[in-house]
Amino acid sequence: MIVASPKPVTELKQLIDRHKKVLFVGCGTCVTVCLAGGEREVGIAGYATRMARKLSGQPVELEQVTIERQCENEFIKDLAGPIERAEAVVSFGCGAGVQAIAERFPSKPVYAGLNTNFLGILEEQAVWTEKCMACGDCMLAEFGGICPITRCAKHMLNGPCGGSTEERCEVAEDRPCAWQLIYKRLSAIGQLDRLEKIQPPKNWSLAWFGGARKLVRPEHRV
Amino acid sequence: MSELQTDRAKPLDAGAWVPEIIAFCCNYCAYAAADLAGSRRMQYPSNVRVIHVPCTGKIEMEHILSAFEKGIDGVLIAGCLEGGCHFLEGNLRAKRRSEYLQEMLDQIGVGRDRLRMVNLSAAMAPTFVQRVEEIVDKVKSLGPNPLRKSGVP
Numbered sequence: 001m002i003v004a005s006p007k008p009v010t011e012l013k014q015l016i017d018r019h020k021k022v023l024f025v026g027c028g029t030c031v032t033v034c035l036a037g038g039e040r041e042v043g044i045a046g047y048a049t050r051m052a053r054k055l056s057g058q059p060v061e062l063e064q065v066t067i068e069r070q071c072e073n074e075f076i077k078d079l080a081g082p083i084e085r086a087e088a089v090v091s092f093g094c095g096a097g098v099q100a101i102a103e104r105f106p107s108k109p110v111y112a113g114l115n116t117n118f119l120g121i122l123e124e125q126a127v128w129t130e131k132c133m134a135c136g137d138c139m140l141a142e143f144g145g146i147c148p149i150t151r152c153a154k155h156m157l158n159g160p161c162g163g164s165t166e167e168r169c170e171v172a173e174d175r176p177c178a179w180q181l182i183y184k185r186l187s188a189i190g191q192l193d194r195l196e197k198i199q200p201p202k203n204w205s206l207a208w209f210g211g212a213r214k215l216v217r218p219e220h221r222v
Numbered sequence: 223m224s225e226l227q228t229d230r231a232k233p234l235d236a237g238a239w240v241p242e243i244i245a246f247c248c249n250y251c252a253y254a255a256a257d258l259a260g261s262r263r264m265q266y267p268s269n270v271r272v273i274h275v276p277c278t279g280k281i282e283m284e285h286i287l288s289a290f291e292k293g294i295d296g297v298l299i300a301g302c303l304e305g306g307c308h309f310l311e312g313n314l315r316a317k318r319r320s321e322y323l324q325e326m327l328d329q330i331g332v333g334r335d336r337l338r339m340v341n342l343s344a345a346m347a348p349t350f351v352q353r354v355e356e357i358v359d360k361v362k363s364l365g366p367n368p369l370r371k372s373g374v375p
Contacts, residue, residue: 009326009329010329047291048287050291051291051331054369055331055368
């Protein structure tokens, strides 16, 4: 899922300082699960922003709505009424959600209420880690299901860098060395022979370097 | 939280400001300690409104923010001693949430000192009284909730 985190109250307040009537929009999908932009978090941000604005002598009128999914027009269309009533929108969705709303309602300012962090999983309560960088050419099969593109700080494809200590990455002490994990995993599943293959340079043209990517699947087009 | 919407205690002396404080008291410690303090006829400031909660871990951040938005001057969260929570770690969760809220209250401009979490046991009636007196004194020194001063609510 997409993992995001809340912006500080001071930044939220500054985002909407030129508006008097603002709509806060939560998203019921990824950011609800990662406790950043669901109905509750939008409520908390609402209390905080209202109070901060009152104290600065510029009260703001906030309306709050949380929709099922901000990245799909089918759900966004339900926002037409509330957006019509507001001067501006703060989206508590991921970056895709913010832009989806902005595209759908071109005449309204739409601001991001969250920082979108990464694609990851919940490791334990309130701890998330990045697992995928969406490189567009998945190589997980070669590495026992552990992604060196994402989890190795240097994106090494042919073994560890040699800087790791005690199975930990030299870049961050709390991060396991991806190549140590790959070795353990391939040992466990009896596929260590995969490490004998030299990986050629990766096809990065499918990744993010060429700008925003577009995917068209004709078989599902109507 | 309909409790937060009830009429507040009126100032004893017209014109004199008396801080209004909410104390969220855990059923298994602070609430019983407050009860014990009452049974022992111990005096503590009457401008503290006690809200009985099953565990401090059940207090949501929205409850506290809502109280401050409505103009309350201070909030006391009174939970069990660390390691003594009836639900094992509700008080530890409340502690982390209070710390987060204190940071947020600073950013809002209300100030972290208006929120305090304390730990005590059901037998510690004198400590309960002392903690209540401490927060009343602290809030008195801070003055009224600035949201109230600015004409809100």
